[in-house]
Amino acid sequence: MVKIGVLALQGAVSEHVRSIEACGTEAVIVKSTSDLALVDGLILPGGESTAMRKLIDRYKMLTPLVEFAAAGKPMFGTCAGLILLARNLVGYDFAHIGVLKATVERNSFGRQVDSFETSLDIKDIATDFPAVFIRAPHIVEVEKEVEILATHEGRIVMVRQGHLLGCSFHPELTDDHRIIAYFTKMVKESLAKQVNV
Numbered sequence: 213m214v215k216i217g218v219l220a221l222q223g224a225v226s227e228h229v230r231s232i233e234a235c236g237t238e239a240v241i242v243k244s245t246s247d248l249a250l251v252d253g254l255i256l257p258g259g260e261s262t263a264m265r266k267l268i269d270r271y272k273m274l275t276p277l278v279e280f281a282a283a284g285k286p287m288f289g290t291c292a293g294l295i296l297l298a299r300n301l302v303g304y305d306f307a308h309i310g311v312l313k314a315t316v317e318r319n320s321f322g323r324q325v326d327s328f329e330t331s332l333d334i335k336d337i338a339t340d341f342p343a344v345f346i347r348a349p350h351i352v353e354v355e356k357e358v359e360i361l362a363t364h365e366g367r368i369v370m371v372r373q374g375h376l377l378g379c380s381f382h383p384e385l386t387d388d389h390r391i392i393a394y395f396t397k398m399v400k401e402s403l404a405k406q407v408n409v
């Protein structure tokens with residue numbers, strides 16, 4: 213059975229675990245490089261990207277995370293996790309994992325008090341998805357390999373680049389598990405491909 217990890221250094225970890233399990237898939241808490249070796253796909257949760265990066269460095273996980281992506285294993289960055297995946301960050305001259313060919317701007321929907329929920333149509337995944345935005349980033353621009361799956365008020369809020377998925381909002385905070393189910397399918401497909409080669 214496939215195993216989906218949730219990077220559990222900081223942020224909305226237990227909600228993702230609940231959502232993965234609701235999709236009938238095994239969830240694994242990932243706190244170290246050895247945990248990472250056990251999983252077929254990884255969710256990078258929302259939270260605070262600067263704090264997460266400090267912990268990634270403390271536990272020497274940056275290179276293993278880059279290698280996980282390079283091996284073609286699916287990764288899904290939600291909110292702060294999207295910031296971790298992005299190749300370019302507005303106002304910063306460095307990236308974190310940096311594998312998603314997109315430019316992301318942090319905190320672009322206002323301050324904490326401006327958190328909101330809205331209904332989104334997401335290509336190939338869902339119509340009317342209840343998306344919760346909390347101090348959310350947005351995607352300013354993408355390279356041609358990146359497909360735009362959803363926008364909100366003209367801003368890109370969800371994308372896919374092959375085995376990489378990213379969104380500005382928190383798909384794990386409601387009982388609507390369609391996005392996590394889609395990611396679960398990506399992980400199963402990628403595993404089947406690896407077994408067949």
Ligand SMILES: NC(=O)CC[C@H](N)C(=O)O
Pocket residue numbers: 257258259260261262290291292293295318319346347348349
């Ligand atoms: N809900 C979130 O994950 C917010 C992300 C946070 N504002 C950051 O920049 O890391």
